[in-house]
Amino acid sequence: GLEEPRGIDPGGVVNVSWILESSKLATFQQAYEITLKSGSRTVWRSGRVESDNSVRVPLGGNLQSGTAYNWSVKVWDNHGEVSKPVTASFSTGLSPDEWKASWIGIDTGNKSVCPSPVYFRKTVRAGGGVKRAVAYVTSHGIYELRINGVKVGEDYLTPGWTSYQKTLQYQAYDVTEAIKKGGSEITALVCPGWYASGMGWGEPQNRLRYGSDLGLLFQLEIEYSGGRRQTVVSGPDWEMSRKGPVKDATYYDGETIDLTESYQWESATLLPAPASELVACVSEPVRVREVRNSVRYLVTPKGEKVIDFGQNLVGWERIRIKGRKGQVVKVSHAEVLDKDGNFYTANMRAAKVLSTFVLSGGEDVFEPCHTFYGFRYIRVEGVEGDLNPSDYCAVVADSGFDAVGGFSCSNPLVNQLQSNIYWGFRGNFVDIPTDCPQRDERLGWTGDAEFFFRTATFNGKVDNFFRKWLRSLRDDQTERGGIPAVIPDIFFGRMGDFACGWADCATIIPWQHFRAYGDISVLKEQYPSMKAWVDFQLRSCNNYLLNTLKQPYGDWLFWSQDNDRSGRSAVTSPALAAQCFMAGSIDIVAKTAQLLGKDADASYYRAELQKVKDAFLNEYVTPGGLVSSDTQTAYVLALYFDMLPERLRGQAADRLAANIKDYGYHITTGFLGTPHICEVLSEWGYSDVAYKLLLQETCPSWIYPVKLGATTIWERWNSIKPDGTIVGGMNSFNHYSYGSIGDWLYRYAAGIRETSPGYKTFVIDPHPGGGFKYMEAYTRTPYGKIRVKWEADADKIRAIEFTIPVGTTATVRCPDGQMRTLGSGNYGFGVELE
The missing domain is CATH 2.60.120.260 (Galactose-binding domain-like)
Structure with a gap:
């Protein structure tokens, strides 16, 4: 929820949460008491409530509109300790008739x-x-x-x-x-x-x-x-x-x-x-998070005066300048310089991304904060002589997220990759989740938001942000249950509503939101929308095959190897991908129905799910286990969405690993396959292959852009070619979708994975590899911070430290290979390795 919000809906239910801290091991809450006041007047008191719940506890009392409230909570724990009351505040807004x-x-x-x-x-x-x-x-x-x-x-x-x-x-x-x-x-x-x-x-x-x-x-x-x-x-x-x-x-x-x-x-x-x-x-507003000084001033071969801020970012510039009254200064924005070192704006397409300032004649400060730009460099025109770099700053803005996670390791290239993921996240979470923040687009593409959601939860507190966006999804869902390609739908239905794998954000994001934050109210709000999307897909099937709708995107921006003359080395059937995502959505709706007490719905969708999987097996899988298309994405989706019978799953994992090896441990997946490829590999015992993909330094790979100096995630695997040539047309240098590898870094490499909603229970089960000497990660959950740090020799863990928040339980794989279930506290285990 929001921290001390102002002007919340006076007619809604107000839920409050708190985080407990204790120096004692295995601590959990036994009871709480909440007091709600307006000024000095007590509005409501819960009395002592025997419960271990500290997340989204509903307040009682009748809230008045336009009123300031404060609430406090007192907690009793299992060690007999009683906390001092801690107070927070909120206020209500206006009711419609006011x-x-x-x-x-x-x-x-x-x-x-x-x-x-x-x-x-x-x-x-x-x-x-x-x-x-x-x-x-x-x-x-x-x-x-x-x-x-x-x-x-x-x-x-x-x-x-x-x-x-x-x-x-x-x-x-x-x-x-x-x-x-x-x-x-x-x-x-x-x-x-x-x-x-x-x-x-x-x-x-x-x-x-x-x-x-x-x-x-x-x-x-x-x-x-x-x-x-x-x-x-x-x-x-x-x-x-x-x-x-x-x-x-x-x-x-x-x-x-x-x-x-x-x-x-x-x-x-x-x-x-x-x-x-x-x-x-209902969500955090866009705010200024940082002001960055310039790192250098340069004059390009073309004679352009350019300021470099050292980081591709989103926001606007702040400049201090003195000149003649009426003098015109123009500031252009760019993400990269071209191979010759000149200012490059071709990838902005028809967007001018230009600030124009007319001077007063005194000393002026300009800050064009009624727009936003995606940029690392600015070009300044209309100023005589050299620029003074100290007069130019970059103002960084995003939706007010505090960083909730952190990741570091012994490999500096991977650390830079994580930094790129984080900056891409910040730059594309400006009130809505966008595909890119700079060119003539900046739209709420459904697929991009879906593919990156779990990674986002490790980098920022996005629960309110997505609750707001999901309301727009409900508002823009079509009458037949389809989901527009962008939300909010500025195209007013003209972009279609049936991009499977993209529109499945209607089910996948609410479910993953529930798993990350333990907030079942989002599932309650979204259930009619989730159900409508799945029903639309089922109505569109032919004998439970979703091959009747022409898919506009499929495995978007997949990679075909240069030595593949047919150009089809990584082409995955869009219908096959749609079948997998449809199954995933039906499974989520069945589980959601069960949670919400809709037993008839749950039974119906479980039966439909099996028919969809049977149709997939008959249509796309040979008796020997070969999956149609025979691509990395095909095997990833088949395994991730559990489309194969148990007897064929191991073969599919083997084929996936072999395919990756055949391409020299290069990734060929696009937007649909990339988010899950390393997770699938780790789940099927191929973490060594996942690490080889992660650490691959030549194109296509995650580290290739890092080696070329990228400071955010690129839209394409080859946005800049090895010779420095920039790929023309659709080419964003801040496009977070491929940053979905961040989820694997936290959940598998570092090992933090929830086993119940909101991390009430979780595992710490690292997958060491890649020659890493150490890895450290933390994330703030609804119950507090989870932290893990492991040290390894020859890809075997010799020491591990970790923190388990109060009120939670973790099952931890220790260096001796044993799984131990532990309560809250700070722990460390080690072992002597030969």
Whole structure:
């Protein structure tokens, strides 16, 4: 859940969680007592509850809207220890009937044109004795709220991207201190954002928008110490200006800031209220996480002035500059330099990714924070002489994730690979999970999110982030149960809804979310959607074979070896892959139905699953165990989704390992096969082969880009060729899908794997190999931090240290080969190796 959230839904159930710590071994909670207060008034007290549950415990009491609460918990453990109460807080938002504000703004009436930013203002005079003041805000477009010129809150790109035609988020900000000062000028800037910038690909005239308007909805609730209340709302008594310093701000083309531009205020225009449901924000907002200094200044062979930040990242630049009034400075963005060392932007396609600054004549600081860019390098034009690197910074923004995991080992190339995975994760988790953060795309591709989900859980706290995104998935699911290729669906159904392996995110992500966080409410929310997707697939089958729908993507960006003249060395039948993913989805729905007490559904889907597997065996597997396509991906999917009878599984694993060896221990899988290949190898006793894949240094491999200086994961195995040539067209240098190897690093190489939801129980069962001398990993679970560090000689573990959180149990493979089941605490085991 969210940490001390503001403005949550007052009509929903509020669940609270806490993490226990103890210096004693095998500690678990025996009982708890929760107290809920509003100010000094006790709203509800649980009394002592005999339970070991500390995750998502529901609060009692009737919550009031627009109210601040604090809650505390006291815990008794099995050693007789009693904790001191620990307090946290939250506040509720507005109920639907409490919104009194009106929408104000502009409407061009033409969705083919991007509207220009619009400013709003209103002066508010509060009386004395202000006790609490909360602003509730949303917009069509993205807004920036200020009071007396000071930015309110730390959030950016609000209200975030949802399926706007169905759902629109609002945010709540405590502005008490600002309002207490008396007369306050409230200003808001609304820019096009995801709503109206124009998304999709191609030239601007072909981009798609939710609307032709930019609008603001604002409501300020002021509570005085004597009990009086004052409400200030957006309406026709506000002013707006279509002119101001921020002249343009779109996600693909960039932002223009003109400090010579004056406002032209006029009365605000009322807009009709949209039909979308106003909902409280349920995930962490986009925030600035880091400001990086430049690492070098260079002049390219073409004479371009370039600043290098040393890391491919996502955010925007901050520059300090002094020049003539009206002087124009342009800043372009790039991920890489070409083979000759020149600035390279061809992979941005039709996106201009350009910041334009018009100087005031004094010393100016520019920060184009109403868009975002994916970049390592910036090119600066319009500045005379050499650049001063200290005047240029990169502002890194993402969805406010604290790092919950860490990984390090004795191989520096693998450490860099993990760093690349982490930076790709940060850069593509900007309010929604995107495929890439830089070119004319930046969309919520379903497959990319699905393939990377488990890796994401080791790198950041993504439970709320995906709960929000899954709501958009429900909103955009088609009537027949299909799932659009991108969520939110800016294409409005034009991209199709049947990309198997991609649309299976509808079942796979909720299930993996449950396994990672132990939150069954997500399964409850998503079950109708999960069921609808599986039913759609079953209806589309021909004798339980899903070969009737033409699959648009399949094993996307698989690798064909150069010496394979037919170019089909790694072509996996899309229908075969679809059959495997359909089986996986049916299995998940059956298990979910069982958990939710829907026994009839569970029985039905278990029976359907067997028929789907029987059809797969008859259609795609020879009596001798050869799987059709005979590719790495075919064997990976057949084994991962348990499509084969027991008598054929070992043969399939052998064929997979042999195929990899035949290609010189190179990977040939695409997006469908890559996330699971090393896991399947380890499960079937081929961890040595998995390590050879991991450590392969020539293309295609994970380490190949690292050797070429990559600082994020590439979209293609060969985004840059060995001779330095950059592959043209669709070529992102920050595309996290192949970073799914991170899951194997944590779960198999380091050995941390959950055996029950939320890591209430788990195993620590490392798979040493690859000549690694040591490996260390940790991850923060709902119960606390799990940590493991092992040391090895000749791929045999000689020492292991680990931490088990309070309230959990782990089964650990110790260096002597024995499996030991242990309670919480810090442990170490070792053995003498000959």
